[in-house]
Amino acid sequence: xxxxxxxxxxxxxxxxxxxxxxxxxxxxxxxxxxxxxxxxxxxxxxxxxxxxxxxxxxxxxxxxxxxxxxxxxxxxxxxxxxxxxxxxxxxxxxxxxxxxxxxxxxxxxxxxxxxxxxxxxxxxxxxxxxxxxxxxxxxxxxxxxxxxxxxxxxxxxxxxxxxxxxxxxxxxxxxxxxxxxxxxxxxxxxxxxxxxxxx
Numbered sequence: 001x002x003x004x005x006x007x008x009x010x011x012x013x014x015x016x017x018x019x020x021x022x023x024x025x026x027x028x029x030x031x032x033x034x035x036x037x038x039x040x041x042x043x044x045x046x047x048x049x050x051x052x053x054x055x056x057x058x059x060x061x062x063x064x065x066x067x068x069x070x071x072x073x074x075x076x077x078x079x080x081x082x083x084x085x086x087x088x089x090x091x092x093x094x095x096x097x098x099x100x101x102x103x104x105x106x107x108x109x110x111x112x113x114x115x116x117x118x119x120x121x122x123x124x125x126x127x128x129x130x131x132x133x134x135x136x137x138x139x140x141x142x143x144x145x146x147x148x149x150x151x152x153x154x155x156x157x158x159x160x161x162x163x164x165x166x167x168x169x170x171x172x173x174x175x176x177x178x179x180x181x182x183x184x185x186x187x188x189x190x191x192x193x194x195x196x197x198x199x
Contacts (some may be wrong), residue, residue: 026171039173039182043136045186047171050121050134057100057123058165060192061087066095080156081141086166091125104140105132113174115181138183139170145190164190 001051062076079086105120122130145164173182
């Protein structure tokens with residue numbers, strides 16, 4: 001009788017240990033899911049906000065409410081690099097020509113996050129100070145194409161040759177779960193500003 005009770009106790013302790021292990025594992029998986037889902041949501045929201053601004057700006061490349069102020073849209077693109085671009089547009093639709101620039105900051109500019117790859121994308125209008133556009137950007141890559149859809153080497157020596165632009169963006173979470181970063185990517189395939197192609 002004593003042996004059976006001792007075996008019952010040992011069996012119960014073993015089953016309880018397995019149950020605790022299962023609960024602990026489930027709790028860890030639930031925490032991982034909550035953290036990664038939260039990171040995914042933040043990254044996707046940041047990407048949507050960034051993309052909306054970029055699309056609006058780039059589609060207005062060469063546009064001015066007073067058309068006579070940018071009489072030749074082929075000269076609206078001022079500088080075209082791999083991770084930077086400057087062009088003329090009418091940012092606030094007031095009939096005055098503005099110079100709008102996007103450029104990628106150095107990795108050291110964003111030393112406050114745990115992600116070693118993220119950088120700041122700056123947006124600058126005229127002579128104002130640069131405005132940081134994002135959190136967690138790890139890729140901002142701009143490609144340029146001529147009227148025949150041929151890729152143009154960057155930096156572009158003759159910006160007036162550009163007829164189409166392709167933009168690749170990738171955002172990652174600023175902190176990982178374990179070592180995995182959440183990410184979201186976007187590619188604008190061959191963005192054509194009517195002001196560039198309609199010359």
